[in-house]
Amino acid sequence: xxxxxxxxxxxxxxxxRWEESGAFEVEAGAAREKRFYCLEMLPYPSGFLHMGHxxxxxxxxxxxxxxxxxxxNVLHPMGWxxxxxxxxxxxxxxxxxxxxxxxxxxEHMRAQFKRMGFSFDWRREVAAHRPDYYKWDQWFFLRMxxxxxxxxxxxxxxxxxxxxxxxxxxxxxxxxxxxCGAAVEKRDIEQWFLRITDYAEQLLADMREIEAGWxxxxxxxxxNWIGKSSGxxxxxxxxxxxxxxxxxxxxxxxxxxxxxVVVAPDHPVVERSPVREDVRRFAERVRAERAAAREPGAAxxxxxxxxxxxAVNPFSGDLIPVWAGNYVLTEYGxxxxxxxxxxxxRDFEFAQKYxxxxxxxxxxxxxxxxxxxxxxxxxxxxxxxxxxFTEYGILVSSGDWSGKLSEDAIREMGEFAESRGFGERAVxxxxxxxxxxxxxxxxxxxxxxxxxxCGVVPVPDGDLPVMLPERAxxxxxxxxxxxxxxxxxxxxxxxxxxxxxRETDTMDTFVDSSWYFFRYCDPxxxxxxxxxxxxxxxxxxxxxxxxxxxxxxxxxxxxxWTKFMRDIGLVSFNEPVKRLMTQGMVVAETFYREGExxxxxxxxxxxxxxxxxxxxxRIREATLISDGHPVSVGPFEKMSKSANNGVDPxxxxxxxxxxxxxxxxxxAAPVENDLRWQEAGINGAQNFLRRVYAFVRRWxxxxxxxxxxxxxxxxxPAEARRLRHETHRTVERVTNDFEGLRYNTAVAAMMELLNxxxxxxxxxxxxxPAELFAVRESVEALVLMLAPFAPHLAEELWEALxxxxxxxxxxxxxxxxxxxxxxxxxxxxxxxxNGKLRGRVNVPADxxxxxxxxxxLADERVRAWTEGKQVVKTVVVPGRLxxxxxx
RNA sequence: GCGAAAGUGGCGGAACUGGUAGACGCACCAGACUUAGGAUCUGGCGCCGCGAGGCGUGGGGGUUCGAGUCCCCCCUUUCGCACCA
Numbered sequence: 001x002x003x004x005x006x007x008x009x010x011x012x013x014x015x016x017r018w019e020e021s022g023a024f025e026v027e028a029g030a031a032r033e034k035r036f037y038c039l040e041m042l043p044y045p046s047g048f049l050h051m052g053h054x055x056x057x058x059x060x061x062x063x064x065x066x067x068x069x070x071x072x073n074v075l076h077p078m079g080w081x082x083x084x085x086x087x088x089x090x091x092x093x094x095x096x097x098x099x100x101x102x103x104x105x106x107e108h109m110r111a112q113f114k115r116m117g118f119s120f121d122w123r124r125e126v127a128a129h130r131p132d133y134y135k136w137d138q139w140f141f142l143r144m145x146x147x148x149x150x151x152x153x154x155x156x157x158x159x160x161x162x163x164x165x166x167x168x169x170x171x172x173x174x175x176x177x178x179x180c181g182a183a184v185e186k187r188d189i190e191q192w193f194l195r196i197t198d199y200a201e202q203l204l205a206d207m208r209e210i211e212a213g214w215x216x217x218x219x220x221x222x223x224n225w226i227g228k229s230s231g232x233x234x235x236x237x238x239x240x241x242x243x244x245x246x247x248x249x250x251x252x253x254x255x256x257x258x259x260x261v262v263v264a265p266d267h268p269v270v271e272r273s274p275v276r277e278d279v280r281r282f283a284e285r286v287r288a289e290r291a292a293a294r295e296p297g298a299a300x301x302x303x304x305x306x307x308x309x310x311a312v313n314p315f316s317g318d319l320i321p322v323w324a325g326n327y328v329l330t331e332y333g334x335x336x337x338x339x340x341x342x343x344x345x346r347d348f349e350f351a352q353k354y355x356x357x358x359x360x361x362x363x364x365x366x367x368x369x370x371x372x373x374x375x376x377x378x379x380x381x382x383x384x385x386x387x388x389f390t391e392y393g394i395l396v397s398s399g400d401w402s403g404k405l406s407e408d409a410i411r412e413m414g415e416f417a418e419s420r421g422f423g424e425r426a427v428x429x430x431x432x433x434x435x436x437x438x439x440x441x442x443x444x445x446x447x448x449x450x451x452x453x454c455g456v457v458p459v460p461d462g463d464l465p466v467m468l469p470e471r472a473x474x475x476x477x478x479x480x481x482x483x484x485x486x487x488x489x490x491x492x493x494x495x496x497x498x499x500x501x502r503e504t505d506t507m508d509t510f511v512d513s514s515w516y517f518f519r520y521c522d523p524x525x526x527x528x529x530x531x532x533x534x535x536x537x538x539x540x541x542x543x544x545x546x547x548x549x550x551x552x553x554x555x556x557x558x559x560x561w562t563k564f565m566r567d568i569g570l571v572s573f574n575e576p577v578k579r580l581m582t583q584g585m586v587v588a589e590t591f592y593r594e595g596e597x598x599x600x601x602x603x604x605x606x607x608x609x610x611x612x613x614x615x616x617x618r619i620r621e622a623t624l625i626s627d628g629h630p631v632s633v634g635p636f637e638k639m640s641k642s643a644n645n646g647v648d649p650x651x652x653x654x655x656x657x658x659x660x661x662x663x664x665x666x667x668a669a670p671v672e673n674d675l676r677w678q679e680a681g682i683n684g685a686q687n688f689l690r691r692v693y694a695f696v697r698r699w700x701x702x703x704x705x706x707x708x709x710x711x712x713x714x715x716x717p718a719e720a721r722r723l724r725h726e727t728h729r730t731v732e733r734v735t736n737d738f739e740g741l742r743y744n745t746a747v748a749a750m751m752e753l754l755n756x757x758x759x760x761x762x763x764x765x766x767x768x769p770a771e772l773f774a775v776r777e778s779v780e781a782l783v784l785m786l787a788p789f790a791p792h793l794a795e796e797l798w799e800a801l802x803x804x805x806x807x808x809x810x811x812x813x814x815x816x817x818x819x820x821x822x823x824x825x826x827x828x829x830x831x832x833x834n835g836k837l838r839g840r841v842n843v844p845a846d847x848x849x850x851x852x853x854x855x856x857l858a859d860e861r862v863r864a865w866t867e868g869k870q871v872v873k874t875v876v877v878p879g880r881l882x883x884x885x886x887x
Numbered sequence: 888g889c890g891a892a893a894g895u896g897g898c899g900g901a902a903c904u905g906g907u908a909g910a911c912g913c914a915c916c917a918g919a920c921u922u923a924g925g926a927u928c929u930g931g932c933g934c935c936g937c938g939a940g941g942c943g944u945g946g947g948g949g950u951u952c953g954a955g956u957c958c959c960c961c962c963u964u965u966c967g968c969a970c971c972a
Contacts, residue, residue, distance in 0.1 A: 217891065217967075224890085224968055231972080249972060262972095302970080327970045337972045345888090346970055430971055548966085667912075669899060674965090681899070681913050683925095688912085690927095736903095745901065748911035755911090830907035835953045837907060875952050880906050885952050 001700065001800050005693040007657025007686075011792040015117055023808045024119040026073055028521075028537040036072040037538050038064045039517050039577075041546030041554070042079045045127075046086060047105035049112040049649050051586040051665070051677055052547070058662045059583055059671050059741065060545045061118045062788035066738045068119075069787060069807070069814040075538050076119055077520035079126035080106050083134075084509045087442045088481070091474035098442045099470065102129055112649065116658045117792055124523045128512035133519065134444035135465035136529040137511050140561075141436075142447060142458050143568055149195045152456070155435060159187035166439040166479070191437035192446055192505065196560045200226055200429045203559055206574045213579035215672075218551040225552045227430025232414040233334065234423040236261050236311035238272060239319065245269050245311060248333035248428060252417070253409035254343040256398035257361035258318070259351060261311045262304065262325040264335040270324060273307035279324050286326045302327045302350045313338075314422040315413070316399060325350060333428055341388065348388040358385060362393040362406060434557065436508040441472055441481040443506030451493035451500040460494050466502065480504045513554055514561035517541060517576070532570060541577045548582040555580070581741055584674040586665070588647055647677050659790035660686035666743040666789060688751055689793055692782065695757055696797045699775060702764035704802055706772035713773035719761060720774040724821050726756040727778040731817035734785050747789065753782055776801075781815040830881040831856040833865040849876045856882035 002009070018024065028035075040060040043053055057078075064076040080102075087098035106127060113120065126133055144150040157166050162182035166189075196203075204226055207219050231250035238245060245261055263269055265283035273279055282305045289300065304325035311322050327346055328337055341351035342360040351358050392406035401409055417423030437446065445466040447459035459466055469488045472481040482488055482504040493500040515529070521538045522530040546554075555577075562576040652661040664685035669675045707713045716724065730753040737746035757778055762771045780801060787794035787807055798807055805811070824845050829852060831839040839861040843852050853876050856862060862884065869886035876882050 220891065221967060224971095227968095227971060229971065247972080251972080300970085327972095329971070332971050334972095339972090344972070346972075349970095428971085551967085667899095673900090676899075678899080678913080684912050687927095744899090745911080748901070751911055828907080832907085832953070835951095840907070873952070875906090877906055877953095881953090883906080883952050 001697050003697070005690045005793070007659060007689075007792070008654075010796045011115075011117060011658050014792045014795045015114060017795070017806060018117075018119070019114075021806065021809055023806060024076065025121050025123055026075055028073075028534050030073045032537060034072055035075070035538065036064075036067040037075045037517075037541045037543075038067065039077070039520075039541045039544050041544070041550065042081050042513065042516060043109070044084060044086070045080045045082050045102055045105040045109055047108055049109055049116075051588075051647050051649060054116065054649050054652075054661065055586050055665045055671075055675065056545060056547070056583055057113070057116070057118050058665050059581070059743070060543070061662070061791075062666060062743060063543060063545075063738070063741065064119055065788035065791060066814065069784060069812060071813065075124075075520065076121060077124040077126075077517075077523075078113065078118070078120040078122070079124075079516055079520065080109075080128065081509060081513055081516075082106065082127045082129040083443045083506075083512055085440065085442070087129075088440060088474060091441075092476045095474075097471055099129065099468075102127075102442075115653055116649070116662065119791070124520045126516055126519050126523050128444075128509065128516070129442070131465045131467055132524075132526065133516075134512070136515075136519070137444040137507055138447040138459070138464050138466060139461065139529060140511075140515070140564075141507065142461065142464075144194055144564065145448075145458055147564075147568070149198065149564065150192060150436075151195065152190050152192055154188050155191050155193070156186040156188050157191070157439075159185045161185055189439075191435055193433040193435050193437075194560075196434045196557070197429060197431055199560050199563050200228070200431050202563055202574070203431075203556065204228060206559070206563075209575050210578065210580075214577075215580065215582055218548070218555065218580060218582060221551045222556055225431060225556065228427060229429070230425075230427050232410075232417060232423055232425045234314060234338065234417055236314065236338070237422075238269065238322065239310040239312060241272055241309075243269060243272060244422075245322065245336050246334045246423075247336045247338045248426065249338055251340070251343060251406075251410070252413045252423075253392075253395055253398075253401070253404075253406045254340040254361055255313065255315050255338060255413070256395075256401070257340040257342045257359040258313055258320060258338040259341060259347075259356045259359060260320050260339040261322045262328050262337050262339045262347075262350070263307075263322065264328040264330040265324045265326060266330055267324065267328075267335050269309065269322065269336075270307060273309055273322075275305070275308050279305050279307055282324060282326075300326060302346065302353060304350060304354065306354075314417070314420070315401075323354075331432075332430065342385060343388055343390055345388045345390065348385075359397065360385060360389070361395060361397050362389060362391075363396050364389070364391070364393050365405075434508075434510075434560075436511060437505040438508055439480040439504075440506050441468070441474070443509060444511065445482070445488075446503045446505050446507055448503045449491055449493060449500045450503065451496060451498060453498055454493055454495045457493055457495050457500070463494065468506075480506070482506070510553060510557050514558045515565070518565075518571075529570070535571060539571065540573055540575060543579045543581065544577040545581045545583060547585065551582065581671065583671045584669070586675045586677055588677045647679070652679075652682065656682050656686045657689075657792075659793045660689055663689065663747065663789045667747040668744070670744050671741050688747075688754065689790055691758070692754060692786065693793065693797065695754065696779060696783070696800055699764050699779065700800055702767060703772060703776045703779065706776040707769045710773065713770045714768070716770045716774065717768075720771050721825065723756060723760055723774045723778055725824060726753055727774075727781055728817040728821035731781050731785070731815045732819075732822045735814070735817070738788075743789070746785075750782060750785055753778065757782070784812060784815050787812075827879050829856060829879075831859055831862050832881060832883040833862060834885060835883060838862050838865050845879060847878075849878055852876050852878060853882055857884065 038060050040056050060076065064074050068074045082102050087102050090096055090101045091098050110122070128134060128137075141150055159166060160180065160182055162180045204223065207222070211219065229250055231248055232252045233246050233248055234252060234255065235244040235246050245263060245267075247261060249255070265279065265286050270276055270279045270283075282303075286303075302325065304323045307322045307324055309322035310319050312318070313320060323339070327350065328335065339347040339350060339356070341347040341356065341358045343362055348358070350356070395401050395404045395406070395409050398409075401413065404412070414423070414425035418425065445468060447464060447466045449457045449459060451457050469482070469485045471485075473484050474481055489501050489504060491500055491502050492498065518530050518535050518539060522534045525531055558576055562571065563574060565571050566574060649661065656664075660682060664682045665675065667685060668681055730749050733749040734746045737743065737749070757775070760775065762768070762775070767775065783794050783797045783801065784807075786797075791807075795807055798812065803810055803812065826842050827845050829841050829843055830837055831841060839856075839859040841855045841859050843855050847855070853874055857866070857874075866884060866886050872885045872887050874882060874884050
């Protein structure tokens with residue numbers, strides 16, 4: 001053992017050993033109950049590891065080590081979400097082909113992962129861009145096509161007219177092209193969709209199965225995203241025409257209060273309007289305003305135009321006007337609503353603005369007096385209504401329905417509409433079908449062929465994969481670069497053999513990530529996406545770890561994909577992930593000064609900047625320490641691959657070692673909190689490791705002579721008993737903390753144990769067998785518990801303590817704790833007088849209530865406070881406190 | 888606007904089902920060892936007070952022998968949804 005702790009040396013040594021021994025390579029085997037699938041969201045191979053990655057994978061790696069040491073067969077794989085735009089951007093900017101660029105990045109990042117010492121089974125690596133992977137994307141697509149779950153429809157995309165190219169939502173944010181600033185248009189193109197809406201109900205209902213293991217917040221977001229809403233369609237006849245306008249409402253019970261039908265500005269019924277030119281101009285203006293709006297979807301002031309059309313309320317027979325309104329969305333429901341200002345906030349606002357009548361038809365249920373029936377002849381019954389009454393209640397002024405409760409009326413009126421043929425009860429969802437077409441090069445080609453004679457023809461399974469060409473023209477303009485590769489486009493029809501054209505759209509990269517973790521179970525299979533038995537052994541995933549930003553997209557898609565896989569017999573469960581943990585972001589304080597060149601900024605290392613904060617913790621002033629001059633201050637910025645201000649993990653590894661870096665990110669904050677990166681803290685982590693190292697080095701030789709079992713150790717003196725108690729208590733705490741991924745407190749507990757070891761009085765050369773036993777037991781437990789956080793050092797110390805074969809191959813086991821030893825022998829009891837802490841007494845842990853009370857009352861300080869007072873009562877909480885109430 | 892979560896020292900954060908608030912660490916202060924240290928070790932470290940003691944978990948009220956924890960009102964922050972009919 002070296003005199004000092006040299007992380008680089010130790011880490012290199014063990015990374016090599018792990019590689020040679022295949023320490024992290026696993027196969028299906030053992031009992032299913034003793035297997036554990038630990039999964040972290042796979043990264044996009046940008047080429048650089050950032051602290052967010054380090055955090056994400058340190059969390060999973062620690063859990064994997066913990067389970068392995070507990071004797072589980074642990075699958076902990078890694079792969080690459082390697083399709084997607086940045087590779088095409090690199091091609092446009094630097095002329096390097098996407099495949100080459102991606103492979104280089106993967107090489108680089110894999111090396112970085114290895115330097116971090118993450119315990120991945122690299123033989124199982126998958127990468128979305130490799131044909132042996134995307135072949136199965138295509139295979140799944142064909143299965144969906146067979147089941148009618150994949151279909152084509154015309155749908156609007158964001159289109160930059162200046163460049164003639166399709167943009168993603170992100171690229172067209174603010175309604176302008178991110179590159180040239182031209183106003184983005186909506187253009188209709190035919191695109192492929194997957195019918196996720198067929199699964200809307202299941203996606204909601206099956207949340208029951210994962211409620212216990214998923215963060216409430218994620219489930220809520222998914223629930224909102226799916227947006228189930230039960231109500232009814234009702235048809236309003238348009239007077240003097242054969243047309244009907246269908247509206248969707250959840251509150252059909254309020255229909256007698258409808259003062260208008262309001263349609264979206266581009267609703268087809270507008271064609272019938274005598275003032276359709278006005279409405280068209282209105283629609284145009286609304287569209288323009290939306291495009292110019294800074295935040296898309298932000299609420300605008302309600303506006304509308306009276307179309308001059310009249311509609312018949314099918315329940316009451318009332319004739320009401322048809323308006324076009326900017327607050328009615330084309331995309332939701334039927335693009336038309338009935339406006340009931342008395343009982344809907346938006347309609348109320350609209351009615352106020354245009355002075356439309358407000359008719360109250362729902363009253364709060366009152367048990368004292370029956371609701372007042374209002375005179376139906378009087379239009380404005382908004383007496384004392386300052387806002388809409390949106391609760392359920394009792395119907396009034398509603399013809400035969402008056403007197404009914406909202407709940408009953410909603411059901412019965414829906415049924416009534418159905419029986420009369422002017423409506424139906426219905427459930428709608430906000431969830432849309434999943435558009436998977438991308439007019440891009442770097443994605444899995446959609447495996448269909450267009451033939452003049454046969455139409456849309458699926459590529460036969462035997463012809464998969466439809467390979468991406470190696471090269472293409474990348475200009476950033478026009479349609480998918482694939483369309484410019486004749487060898488790709490021109491093919492023959494699989495059905496009739498005639499000349500045909502391939503689909504040039506590729507799939508959304510979320511397709512790749514919807515099922516990748518099944519492929520890890522059987523990554524080399526070339527006859528099927530995976531072997532059913534292998535997947536049955538490993539899945540569902542026991543613990544999934546990733547960022548909240550995937551709460552709806554990825555995590556909803558993968559649930560959908562799993563249900564589809566179940567329906568075609570590939571898996572036998574409903575939900576792919578039992579437990580989900582969403583870790584917080586790593587954020588960095590960045591400081592910059594505007595540079596010489598316009599728009600350029602000079603960044604400073606946060607460690608060199610002295611900060612003054614206000615009482616809210618916000619930065620008020622920052623001073624560059626090196627030269628004492630003030631610099632301007634930036635807000636906290638998210639450290640991410642797109643930000644060039646991140647902390648480079650390589651620098652951390654070089655300065656402190658991978659072990660200290662890992663330990664620190666897990667210790668610095670609870671895993672679900674955001675972590676503000678402050679380099680100052682990391683030396684604390686390194687210091688801890690150094691002290692563990694020094695302790696082992698000091699005791700190593702003496703411990704070799706420690707008795708092998710308790711029996712041989714003899715009697716334990718008080719101090720050794722105390723140490724054993726600390727050891728067992730710490731093992732208990734750390735073990736429990738692991739179950740809840742509470743790494744910060746687990747590390748704190750280990751630090752306490754080291755402090756206890758440091759306080760241990762005996763010196764190695766003169767320690768008694770019992771003392772040696774206690775120290776050895778403690779140190780070994782500490783080293784084992786350290787393995788998930790600092791695996792290199794743990795291996796090194798485990799070896800130094802005389803164990804051979806390494807932690808995993810050598811059969812080391814997570815320490816067990818003895819319940820009895822984990823309990824204290826003697827406890828400190830707080831003594832309160834009238835609820836105020838006045839003293840502390842020590843009593844045996846098993847002291848009776850009476851004995852505890854007596855000890856408390858006998859305490860000198862307590863007596864000073866109770867002297868001459870009457871003791872009204874005493875409350876004794878065994879093992880905790882005594883409260884003496886005096887008067 | 889609606890919904891959810893959260894407010895604890897200078898900072899990150901502990902505190903099991905109501906029971907000793909501030910574990911552990913960072914930063915800071917003092918001392919030791921050093922030619923030196925941004926290394927290491929020892930001690931201190933919520934606020935006020937010389938002290939006894941008092942105050943203290945965003946603010947206000949309540950329940951209780953006892954409240955960071957439970958209840959009510961308010962404030963602030965973060966996140967999500969944002970005209971979803």
